[in-house]
Amino acid sequence: xxxxxxxxxxxxxxxxVLFAGCATKSKRPTPDQTVLGPGGATSGSLNxxxxxxxxxxxxxxxxxxxxxxxxxxxxxxxxxxxxxxxLDQSAIKKDERQKLVDAVKYLTDNPTKKLLLEGxxxxxGTDEYNMSLGDRRAQSVKSYLVKxxxxxxxxxxLSKGSLEAAKNGSEDQMSKDRxxxxxxxxx
Numbered sequence: 001x002x003x004x005x006x007x008x009x010x011x012x013x014x015x016x017v018l019f020a021g022c023a024t025k026s027k028r029p030t031p032d033q034t035v036l037g038p039g040g041a042t043s044g045s046l047n048x049x050x051x052x053x054x055x056x057x058x059x060x061x062x063x064x065x066x067x068x069x070x071x072x073x074x075x076x077x078x079x080x081x082x083x084x085x086x087l088d089q090s091a092i093k094k095d096e097r098q099k100l101v102d103a104v105k106y107l108t109d110n111p112t113k114k115l116l117l118e119g120x121x122x123x124x125g126t127d128e129y130n131m132s133l134g135d136r137r138a139q140s141v142k143s144y145l146v147k148x149x150x151x152x153x154x155x156x157x158l159s160k161g162s163l164e165a166a167k168n169g170s171e172d173q174m175s176k177d178r179x180x181x182x183x184x185x186x187x
Contacts, residue, residue, distance in 0.1 A: 073186065075116060080106060080182040083141055087122070087178065090136035092144055100141065103182050104148045114154045117141050118181040122174035123165040134159030141180045156185070 069078040081099040083092060092100070107113060119134030119141075138157035146152050165177040 071186070075186060076184040077181065079184050080115070082179040082181045084175065085137055085178045085180075087174075088125075088133070090133065090140045092140055097144075099182075100144050100148065104145060104150055107145075107150050107154060114156065114185040114187065115145075116181075116183045116185055117155060117157045118183060119157065119159045119161075120164060120177055120179050120181065121162045122177040123162050123167045123169060124174070125162065127161060130161035130165075131159050132161075134161045137178075137180050141182070 066079075069076060071077075080103050083096045083099050085091075085096075086093065103115070107115070117138040119136070119138035121130040121133050121137075125133070135157065138159060142152070142155045142157055145155055162177070166173045169177065
């Protein structure tokens with residue numbers, strides 16, 4: 001079967017265009033090259049003002065953290081688990097101690113890090129009583145960590161009492177308010 005010359009020309013032309021397009025590979029940047037370098041825009045970029053820099057210290061850019069972990073610029077909340085307490089108690093429950101063992105391991109693995117131990121209470125009780133109970137809870141956690149080998153100068157305590165508690169909360173909510181948060185300080 002013989003093709004008409006116009007169809008043959010079209011096929012040859014299409015094939016030539018196809019191969020010409022495949023003949024040149026686009027040049028990819030190497031891992032040490034970026035479209036926008038640490039100082040802002042590089043030559044040939046579409047961003048002459050330097051907006052969108054890859055410098056991780058730029059305002060608004062933060063290290064990616066696990067779900068539930070919040071970096072507020074001064075503290076990292078949620079990296080270490082909170083320790084929960086029974087109603088009107090500051091003694092650490094046996095089933096909460098593993099969280100403190102994990103905190104000791106974290107501090108051992110990160111010798112420059114410090115913790116803020118924030119004591120919290122549920123909404124019941126007077127403000128003064130709850131501030132005192134929150135302090136006793138934070139001090140109890142600090143004492144446990146020091147006995148486990150953490151230097152006391154790496155631990156700071158703060159009582160928030162019932163300041164952040166859910167007023168008239170359910171029993172489930174109140175049990176979550178009775179805690180010490182172990183927040184990593186960013187100094």
